[in-house]
Amino acid sequence: MKSSGHWLVSPWRRSAVAAGAGALPVLAFPAPSLWWFAYVALVPWILLARSAPTGRRAAYDGWWGGFGFMFAMHHWLLPNLHVFTFVLAALLGALWAPWGWLVRRLLGGAPSPGRVGAALVVLPSGWLAIELVRSWQALGGPWGVLGASQWQVGAALRLASVGGVWLLSFLLVVLNVAVAVLLVVRRARVAAVAALVATGVVTSAAWVGTPSPGTDGRARIAVVQPGVVSGPDSPDRRFDLEERLTRELAGRNVDLVVWGESSVGFDLGARPDLARRLAALSRATGAELLVNVDARRSDQPGIYKSSVLVGPDGLTGDRYDKMRLVPFGEYIPARSLLGWATSVGKAAGEDRRRGAEQVLMDAGNGLRIGPMICFESAFPDMSRHLAGDGADVLLAQSSTSTFQQSWAPWQHASLAALRAAETGRSMVHATLTGVSAVYGPDGERVGPRLGTDVSAAQVYDVPLAHGTTPYVRFGDWPPQAALLVLALWGAAEGTRALRLRRRPAPAPHAPHARTAHGSPARPGH
Template identity: 85%
Template sequence: MKTLGHWLTSPWRRSTVAAVVGALPVLAFPAPSLWWFAYVALVPWILLVRGAPTGKRAAHDGWWGGFGFMLAMHHWLLPNLHVFTFVIAALLGALWAPWGRLVRRLLGGEPTRGRVAAALVVVPSGWLVIELVRSWEGLGGPWGVLGASQWQVEAALRLASVGGVWLPSFLVVALNVAVAVLVAVPRARVPAVACLVATAAAASAAWVFSPRPDPDRRVRIALVQPGVVSGRDSADRRFDREERLTRELVGQDVALIVWGESSVGFDLGARPDLARRLAALSRETGSPILVNVDARRSDKPGIYKSSVLIGPDGPTGDRYDKMRLVPFGEYVPARSLLGWATSVGEAAGEDRRRGSRQVVMDAGDGLRIGPMVCFESAFPDMSRHLAEDGADVLLAQSSTSTFQQSWAPEQHASLAALRAAESGRPMVHATLTGVSAVYGPGGGRVGTWLGTDASAARVYEVPLAHGTTPYVRFGDWPLHAALLVLAVWGVTEAVRLRRSARGPLVPPARTAHGSPARPGR
C-alpha cells in the first residue's frame, strides 16, 4: 500500500493538492461565511509545504497554493474574464512562492524550539507582506485579505479598530501556524501553546482597553436599490425605477438618500432634464440625494464615475470622482501589452478617468459624508483618511450586478463592516442590485441586508459616533511591524549563513608543555 508521501512524489499530484489546500481559506468568507474555519484553514497547506523535499519544491507548493487561493477567491470572474482569470491567479499566486520557502526553512524537518518560536512571528509577517503587495490597485487591491473573513466576529472587529484588517490577518495566520506545530512537531508544543495564549491575550486586551465608539445621535439614511434592469434603454428605465422608489420616501423625514453606483447613466450637464427631476425629488423628500454618475463628461474629456450630491436646486457642486479603478473592469493595465484581454473576456474597451483627491461633503444639518465608489471600499486607507478629514458617515456606492448569482455581492457588502470598525464611523454600502447593507461605528450590522432579489427603498437609523480609533491615529502599523520582523530575520539569517560558510574555528594543537606545536620540517 502506497503512503501519502510516496503518492505526493509526483510533481503534478503535489501541485494539484497544493492548489486544493490553498483554496480552503475561501470557505471562511461570504457566501459560506464559515468564519471559524479560518483558524485552521491554512494548516493543510503549511503541513504540505513543511514536508517539501527541497526549498525549490516548497516554493512551488507556495505558488500553487497561492494560485488556488486567488482562483477560488475570484472564481466569480470566470464568466467575464474567462481564461484570463487563470492568468491573474497564476501571477498573484507567485507571491506565495517565497512564503513557501520561508515555511519550510522554519518548520521543515525537526525544527528546534527556537525556529518554531521564530516561525510563529515570521511566517505571519510574511503573509502580511504578501497582502500588502497584492493590495496595490494594479494587482487587484485588498480583496480577500484573510482578516476580512472575521467581519462578523466582534472581537476581531475590535482588533481591526486597533490595527486595521491587518491585525486580525496576522493573528489568524499565527493561530494556523500554532495548530500546525501542535499537529506535526509535538516536542515544540510549548511555543505553540504560548502563541495561542498570546493571541487570546491580544484579543482580550483589545476588547478591554481599545476605545469604543461613543454614539451621540442617530440619523435616518435611506438606500434606494432598483434591482436588475437589463435590455435596451436600461439606463433610462433604471432612472425611472429609482425615481419611483425614491418618491416612496416622501414624509419619512430622512437626512440623506443614497443611490448606488452607475445609478445615473448620463452626464447631468448634458442632460439638464435629469438634473431637474433629481432636484424635484430632493424637494419632495426634503432630503439631499447622493447619486452616482457613470458617463462621459461634458466639461472635460473621458468617462468618469462620480458621486454627485443633489439638493433642492439641483447639483450642489459637491462631486467626488472615483480614484481607484478596477483592473480590467474599468481600465486595462499596460493596455499596449495586455489589451488582448478585451478579446477573450469583458474587459474595459476604454479606460475610465481617475479623480485626484478624496472629498468630504456637507449634506446639511451638520452631517458630513465621505463617499467612495465600489472597489474603493476594499481599501482601509481610504476610509481612514475620510475619518481623519471629518466624515461622520462613510458611504460606498456599488454595483455587482454582473456577478449577481455569485459570492461577490455578499463578499463586497461584508467589507463595510471592517471599514466601519477601523474608522469608528458608520458605513453605508448602497448598491444597484444588492447586497446593500449598513453598519454601525463598531462594525455591527444595522437593520437587515437588502439582498440580490430586492427592489426597494429602505430607511436605516444610523448611529453617529465621534472620537478617534487607534487605527485612524496610528495607521498601518502592523504592516510596518511585519516588514521590520522580516528585515531582522533576514539579517539574522545572513549572519548565520556567513558564519557557517567560514566554518568552525579550530584551535591549533599544543605540545605536552602547553606551547603551540610547530609543523615538522
C-alpha cells in the first residue's frame, strides 16, 4: 500500500510543491492584505522541509520555497524584466536553502522537546539572517520582509517602534514554527504552546509598556498626484498638470507642497523658466515646494534623481540626490556581465548616478523634513537615521507608474506605515500616479489614500511628534541578536560533534570460553 506522500518522491513534483508553499505568504501583503494569514503561511513549507528524506533534499525544499516566495513577491516585474525575473528569483531563493536544512535538522523525525525549543529560536533567527542578507541594496533591498505584512495591525506597529520590522518578522516565524509543531509533534506540544503564550505576552507587554508617541503640533502638507501622463511630450504636459493642481492650493494655508518622483523631467539649472514657474507657485500657495528632478545634470555628468526644494525666491539650494538605486530599474549591477538584461526587458539603458549622503531640509516655519526617493522607503535604516538627525516629518517621493495595474503601488504605500511607526515620525508617501498616503507617528493612516485612478491635490493635517522610539535609539538589534543566536547554536553543535568524535568506541564483548568439545563453558565446570 502506497503512503499518502508517495507522489512527493518525484523530485520535480516535490520542488513544485515547495515553490507553491513558499509563495503562500505573499497573500498576507497588499494587494490581498490577508495580514492574519502570515501567522500560518509558512506552516506548509516547514512541514514539507521537515519531511525531507535527507538534509540535501531539505535544502532543495528551502531553495524552491525561496524561489516561490521571491517570484510571487516580485511577479509584477515580469513585463519589465521578462525571463530575468525567474533568474533573480532563483538566485535570491538560494538564500533559503540553509533554512530548509535547518528545519529538517531541528524538527525532522521525532524531535525531542529540547530540539523543538531550539527550533523556536534558531529557525526565526535563520529567517531573519536571510532577510538581513537580501536587504542589501544590490540584491534588491528589503522589499517583502515578512514583518511588513503587518503594516495595518496596531499591536504590530507598536512592536515595530521597539525592534523595527525585523522584530515582527522574528515573531511571525516563531508563531509559524509553533503551529507546525502543534500539528505534527505531539511530544513537544507543551513547548509549542509555551511559545505561543510567550509571543502573546511579549506583544501585550509592548502594547502596554511602549509609550505612544505624543504629538505636539501639526503641519498642513499637500500632495500633488497628477496621474498617468503618457506620450513623447509627457514631461511638459505633466509639469503643466502639476502646476494647475498646485494653483488650486492657493489660500488653503499649506506649509509644504510635495510632488512625486520624476515630477520634473528637466534639470532646473538648465531650465530657469521652469524654476521661475515653481517659485511663482510657492508665492501663490504661501508654501515651499519639494519637487523631484529626473534629468541629466548641467553642472556635472550623469543622470540623477533628486529631491529639490523651491521657495518664493526660486531654488533654495537644498537638494538630495538618491543614494540607493533600484537594481536593473535604475542601474545594472556588473553591467559588463549583465548588460544583456537590456535586450530582454526594460532594464536601465544608462546607470543613474548615486548621491553621497542623506539630507535634512528646512521647509520653512521651522519644519524639518527628511526626504527619501521611491525604493529608499523600503530601508528601515534610512528613515531611522533621518529621525535621529532631527526630522519632523519623513517624506518619500515615488513613482510606480510602470506597474500601475499591479500589486506594487499598494505594497509600496504600505511601507510608509512601518517607517512611521518605527521612528515615531509621520511619513508622507507622495507618488506620481498613486498610491499616495500619509501615516501618523503611530503608523495609523491620516486622511484619504489617493489610488491609482486619481489625479488631485490633497491636503493633509500631519501630526508632529518629537520623541525617540526604542528602535531609533537602539537600531537593528533583532537581526544582531539573531546572528548571535545562530553563532551560539553553531558553536554548540560543533562542540557536540567533537565530543561524539572523541568518545571512545565501546570495547568488543569477549567471546564465551568453550570446552574442548566446543560447547560453551559453564560456571563451575
